[in-house]
Amino acid sequence: MPSDRILTFDDILASWHEAEREADKRALWRGLAREGWLLACREAVRRQARDELTAWLTSPNAQQRDLIEFTGEAAAQLVYTHLQCALLACTGDSLPSDIPTPGLGQDLLLAFSDQPLRPSLRDLTLTVLLVDAIRQDGVVAALVLELIPDGSGDFYPTPALAFLRDPDFQQAEKHAYAAAKAQGLWMPDHDVRWQLQRRDGKPITTLVGPSLGAAFALGIGNLCGNS
Numbered sequence: 001m002p003s004d005r006i007l008t009f010d011d012i013l014a015s016w017h018e019a020e021r022e023a024d025k026r027a028l029w030r031g032l033a034r035e036g037w038l039l040a041c042r043e044a045v046r047r048q049a050r051d052e053l054t055a056w057l058t059s060p061n062a063q064q065r066d067l068i069e070f071t072g073e074a075a076a077q078l079v080y081t082h083l084q085c086a087l088l089a090c091t092g093d094s095l096p097s098d099i100p101t102p103g104l105g106q107d108l109l110l111a112f113s114d115q116p117l118r119p120s121l122r123d124l125t126l127t128v129l130l131v132d133a134i135r136q137d138g139v140v141a142a143l144v145l146e147l148i149p150d151g152s153g154d155f156y157p158t159p160a161l162a163f164l165r166d167p168d169f170q171q172a173e174k175h176a177y178a179a180a181k182a183q184g185l186w187m188p189d190h191d192v193r194w195q196l197q198r199r200d201g202k203p204i205t206t207l208v209g210p211s212l213g214a215a216f217a218l219g220i221g222n223l224c225g226n227s
Contacts, residue, residue: 006036008043016067029071033163037079041086045112050090057083078162089113103154103191111159120146124223128215140199145219151191158195165207172213180220187224
């Protein structure tokens with residue numbers, strides 16, 4: 001099943017069953033990372049599929065577990081966070097205190113319920129250069145950082161980009177966050193959410209390497225330093 005036709009968890013499992021080769025499984029996971037997990041969780045919330053979400057979250061079978069853990073522990077944890085937030089969107093319960101990145105969790109709750117993400121107090125846009133891994137050339141993009149009030153001090157991407165970051169990219173995020181805190185620029189009662197948009201209008205497919213680390217640090221400093 002083409003990844004652009006995956007809308008439900010049944011679609012995901014059917015596609016995984018059809019993916020016999022390693023390359024097919026990786027291609028499927030790329031589609032899930034781009035929007036498949038988001039769409040399946042949103043559709044489950046629309047159907048109020050609490051039992052289905054609970055099964056995936058608390059007692060996945062061997063096939064579900066292999067799929068979730070296919071690309072490693074970090075991506076698997078993010079899948080479980082999506083599942084947990086989808087279930088909470090069904091039940092109306094609040095986020096637990098131990099959920100990773102509560103800021104992202106709050107936005108997932110809203111996204112799965114077809115509501116706008118949390119509004120920002122202010123935002124900052126920087127022009128950055130990405131590398132198109134397929135064409136091996138530079139791509140101009142807008143990096144938007146948003147200061148979100150009533151937060152818990154998180155630095156996180158908009159939900160659509162959460163799965164697209166490789167370990168080096170995520171490490172650059174952490175370094176920028178740590179640098180801002182070390183310089184006394186971080187606002188612990190606010191979150192900073194970021195998003196990227198290519199100037200040519202094409203979708204972001206992967207985010208690799210630490211090249212945006214300096215832009216993150218500069219943006220956070222300017223955004224939070226103007227309080």
